[in-house]
Amino acid sequence: MKIALIGYGKMGKAIEAIAQGRGHEIVHRIDINSSHLLEKEHLSQADVAIEFTTPETAYHNIEKCFDANVPVVCGTTGWLEKLPEVKAQCLEKHQAFLYASNFSIGVNIFFELNRRLAELMAPQKEYRVSMVEVHHTQKKDAPSGTAITLAEQILEKVPGKTGWVNEATNDPASLGIVSKREDPAPGTHTIHYSSAIDDITITHTAHSREGFAAGAVTAAEWLKGKKGIFTMKDVLSL
Template sequence: MKIALIGYGKMGKAIEAIAQGRGHEIVHRIDINSSHLLEKEQLQQADVAIEFTTPETAYHNILKCFAANVPVVCGTTGWLEKLPEVKAQCLEQHQAFLYASNFSVGVNIFFELNRRLAELMATQSDYRSSMVEIHHTQKKDAPSGTAITLAEQILEKQPAKTGWVNEATTDPTKLGIVSERVDPAPGTHIIQYDSPIDSITITHTAHSREGFAAGAVTAAEWLKDKKGIFSMKDVLSL
């Protein structure tokens, strides 16, 4: 499989290593100094694109992949206000798009645990839910995309919560998300339910970027030759 890497930072390099180890070819390594490779003729040399860039550039990069008729796997977070438009463009142009806030197999299983726990706790009014997410200091968005996904799952299952805030809170209608930035920290997400009697906590801790990178390559392998809008739930049959 021929892959165009859109974004060649630490994650791009980790994806490259995994992909090459599986026998795939990296036909383009695109960063701020090689944006000319985002042109249609260049992108069409790839079977699939994997996009890990910045919130400011992800939307335009995805549309360029659509224009080149290249399936695109996107892991950039912080731009999701434009996600509905991207999905509409994908369907209109009969393209293939897979977005995930986190490609780690473990995190996607954690999503399922979080959803189920939130459902179980929905009727337990003595418990207050909260979240802490910890990442490296180079991470550009806060809270993390993974934390937002987790928060949305909790809000969906707990109607008493009307939204989330990026700070600790005593407001029972809000889910507090505390974002910590320390090095080195590939990513930790902690969900806690506290009552006067006890606490329930579930935690996912990444030990390296390898899990995210491997998941992104798996998603690209799965997406090749497909059309439509997908997520890691589809890839992992969750």
């Protein structure tokens, strides 16, 4: 498979190593200094594009992939106010798009555990739920996209919660998300249910970027040749 890497930072390089180890070819490595490769005549050489850039550039990069008729796997977070527009364009142009706030297989299983735990805890009014996420200091957005996904799952299941805030809170209608930035820290997410009687905690801790990168390559392999809008739930049959 021929892959265009849009974003060639630490994540892009981790994806490259895994993709090449699986026998794939990287036909383009696109960063701020090679943005001309986003033009149709260059992008169209790829079977799929994997996009890990910045919140400011993701939407434009995805548009370019659609215009070049190239399926795109996107892992950039912090731009989701434009996600409905991207989905509409994808369907209108008969393209393929797969977004995940986190491509790690372990994290996607953790999402399922979080959803189920929220269902079980919903009737238990004596518990207060909160979240802490820890990432490296180079991470540009807070809370993390993974934390937002976890929060949205909780808000869907726990009655009385109307939204999340990026701080600790005593407001019973808000889910507090505390974001910490420390090095080295590829990513830790902890959901905490607390009562006067006991506590219940679930945590996912990443040890390196390899899990994220491997999941992104798996998603690209799965997306090749498809049309439509997908998530890692489709890839993993969750």
